[in-house]
Amino acid sequence: MSEKYLKYVAGVQKYAPNAEDAAIKKIVGYLGIALQSRDASLVSCTDPKELARVRDGFCKKKLDLSEGDADVAISAVCETMKGDRQKARVTFYYLVAEKSGTLGKLA
Numbered sequence: 001m002s003e004k005y006l007k008y009v010a011g012v013q014k015y016a017p018n019a020e021d022a023a024i025k026k027i028v029g030y031l032g033i034a035l036q037s038r039d040a041s042l043v044s045c046t047d048p049k050e051l052a053r054v055r056d057g058f059c060k061k062k063l064d065l066s067e068g069d070a071d072v073a074i075s076a077v078c079e080t081m082k083g084d085r086q087k088a089r090v091t092f093y094y095l096v097a098e099k100s101g102t103l104g105k106l107a
Helices: 005-014 023-036 047-060 067-080 091-100
Strands: none
Touching: 005 023, 005 047, 023 067, 023 091, 047 067, 047 091
């Protein structure tokens, strides 16, 4: 495993100690090249456009969540990660899937 991938795993395990490796790999693969940009590798809970992008691009398309369910999961993750000034996208997406009960759709 690459050092960069291990960094993603460590970030997810901060919030989900028993995180599923297969789901993390799927998220990293899904995000692909976006993770190369520092700005794109982070999620801002204070930017409504960013949260809409997470909802419409990941929650609805990848996890098949309704808009309401996606908004609830996103809000819960923003609350969970409120202590982190910079919220890593891989961790954020993993926690959204976990909180919405849709991790199985990633693995």
